[in-house]
Amino acid sequence: MKKYGLIGYPLTHSFSQEYFAEKFKQENLENECIYEGFSLPSLSDFPALIKANPDLCGLNVTIPHKIGVIYFMNQLDPAAKSIDAVNCIKIVKKRPIDAFFTGEISSSEVYLEGYNTDAFGFEHSLKPLLHKHHQKALILGNGGASRAIAYVLGLLNIDYRFVSRQGKGKNYSYDQLNHEIIEEHTLIVNTTPLGTFPKIDECPDIPYQYLTKWHLLYDLVYNPEESAFLKQGKAKDAATKNGLEMLHLQAEKAWEIWNS
Ligand SMILES: NC(=O)c1ccc[n+]([C@@H]2O[C@H](COP(=O)([O-])OP(=O)(O)OC[C@H]3O[C@@H](n4cnc5c(N)ncnc54)[C@H](OP(=O)(O)O)[C@@H]3O)[C@@H](O)[C@H]2O)c1
Numbered sequence: 001m002k003k004y005g006l007i008g009y010p011l012t013h014s015f016s017q018e019y020f021a022e023k024f025k026q027e028n029l030e031n032e033c034i035y036e037g038f039s040l041p042s043l044s045d046f047p048a049l050i051k052a053n054p055d056l057c058g059l060n061v062t063i064p065h066k067i068g069v070i071y072f073m074n075q076l077d078p079a080a081k082s083i084d085a086v087n088c089i090k091i092v093k094k095r096p097i098d099a100f101f102t103g104e105i106s107s108s109e110v111y112l113e114g115y116n117t118d119a120f121g122f123e124h125s126l127k128p129l130l131h132k133h134h135q136k137a138l139i140l141g142n143g144g145a146s147r148a149i150a151y152v153l154g155l156l157n158i159d160y161r162f163v164s165r166q167g168k169g170k171n172y173s174y175d176q177l178n179h180e181i182i183e184e185h186t187l188i189v190n191t192t193p194l195g196t197f198p199k200i201d202e203c204p205d206i207p208y209q210y211l212t213k214w215h216l217l218y219d220l221v222y223n224p225e226e227s228a229f230l231k232q233g234k235a236k237d238a239a240t241k242n243g244l245e246m247l248h249l250q251a252e253k254a255w256e257i258w259n260s
Contacts, residue, residue, distance in 0.1 A: 003055045004258065005036040007046070007069070008062035016060045019251050043068045050091070050110060058258035059089040060251075066144050073114035083147045086114035088254040115257055118148040121250035123155065126218060129241055130156070130187075133214055138163050138185045140204045141192035142171065145220055149189050158187065163206070174205045182210035188233075190219045195227035203228035211236035222247055 006016045020035035038049055043065055050056065061069050066085040070076065073086060080086045090113040137153050139146050142164040153160045167173025172181065182188075194202045211217070217233035222243040230240040 001031075001055055002033045002057045003036065003053060004033065004058045004060075005038050005053075005056065006060045006062060007038045007040045007049070007065055009039055009041045009064060011037045011039045011062075014062075015247060016062075016251060019248075020255075023255070040065065043072070046072055050112075056091050058091060058254065060254055061087045061089060063144070070114060072112060074111045076114045077116070079119045079148075079151060080114045080116040083116050083119060083151045085116055085118075085144055085147055087250070088115040088117045088257060089113065090115065090257050090260075113257075115254075116148055116151075117250040117253040117257070118145060118246070119152050120253045121246035121248075122149055123152045124249050125241065125245040126152070127156070129216055129218075129239060131216075134158060134187045134216060136160070136185045137187035137189060138172070138177075138181075138206075140188065140190045140206070142166075143191060146191040149191055149220075153187075161185070163204075177206050179207070179210045182207055182215075183212070186212075186214050187216050187218070190217070190221065190227075190229050193221065195219070195224075195229050196221050197223045200224050201228055203232060208232040208236065211238045213237040215239070216241070219243060220246065 004020060006014055014037050017035055017037050024030050024033050040046065040049065046069065066087050069086050092111040092113065094109055094111050135158060137158050137160040139149050139160050140163045142162050146162065150160055162171040163174060163177065164171045165174065167176060190204055192204055194204050211233055215233065215238035217230055217238050218241045219227050219229050220243040221227045225242055225244065230242060233240045
């Protein structure tokens with residue numbers, strides 16, 4: 001049996017667990033693969049978890065371990081390195097004899113490769129919606145997910161500024177946002193959790209009255225499907241996109257990585 005799983009804390013509702021259970025059912029893999037949630041309050045218990053589960057082939061990583069888990073990786077892919085966050089781990093078992101022949105100086109039989117599939121999910125769900133006029137973006141929120149978004153916007157040559165409650169350094173604060181700034185930044189990405197169920201009436205405090213049909217509002221929130229942020233964009237004829245496709249794409253990318 002190949003085992004996959006999710007580490008995080010606290011692990012409440014898990015999209016990944018449901019997604020992979022359904023995938024294994026659909027693809028007749030139920031007798032070959034299993035997906036488990038591992039509630040891990042402290043990363044100091046991570047090595048013991050790997051040791052206690054020798055059939056683990058891959059892990060997803062969620063809050064609060066996306067940054068700390070990097071310390072345990074033997075290898076990082078370029079995106080994870082730039083973003084400085086890992087949300088997908090491939091667990092490779094190497095017999096010492098293999099390591100001898102590849103010339104690796106490692107006594108470890110378990111080799112951990114760190115990836116960031118949030119970036120992949122965002123890039124591939126955003127690209128089809130982009131037009132020439134999407135040259136500048138605002139990233140609302142300055143947390144873990146915003147780093148993957150900034151990385152992708154950099155790859156796509158889209159200038160971006162963060163909007164944060166603190167508004168320190170080059171970041172805008174919400175009360176600095178005016179007509180000119182909103183007009184100039186036609187891509188606005190919400191990376192704050194505002195509007196997530198059950199607090200569905202909440203939304204980032206931006207001047208929505210300046211939005212136009214030229215704007216694209218992208219919300220990482222996927223529950224509800226249409227957040228208050230997206231509703232306000234729609235009311236001004238802006239294009240909108242929720243975080244559901246990104247979520248599916250990052251999960252499928254993880255599956256591809258684990259099986260490559
Ligand atoms: N669709 C997907 O595939 C996907 C993938 C990853 C994450 N997500 C979602 O993206 C969201 C953010 O994830 P994350 O890991 O970056 O979370 P996080 O580390 O908690 O960061 C969220 C950021 O939002 C801002 N924020 C938090 N509460 C706020 C409030 N009450 N008012 C205004 N700003 C607030 C904060 O930035 P400032 O303090 O700088 O303002 C904070 O750093 C979550 O809802 C998560 O579920 C979706």
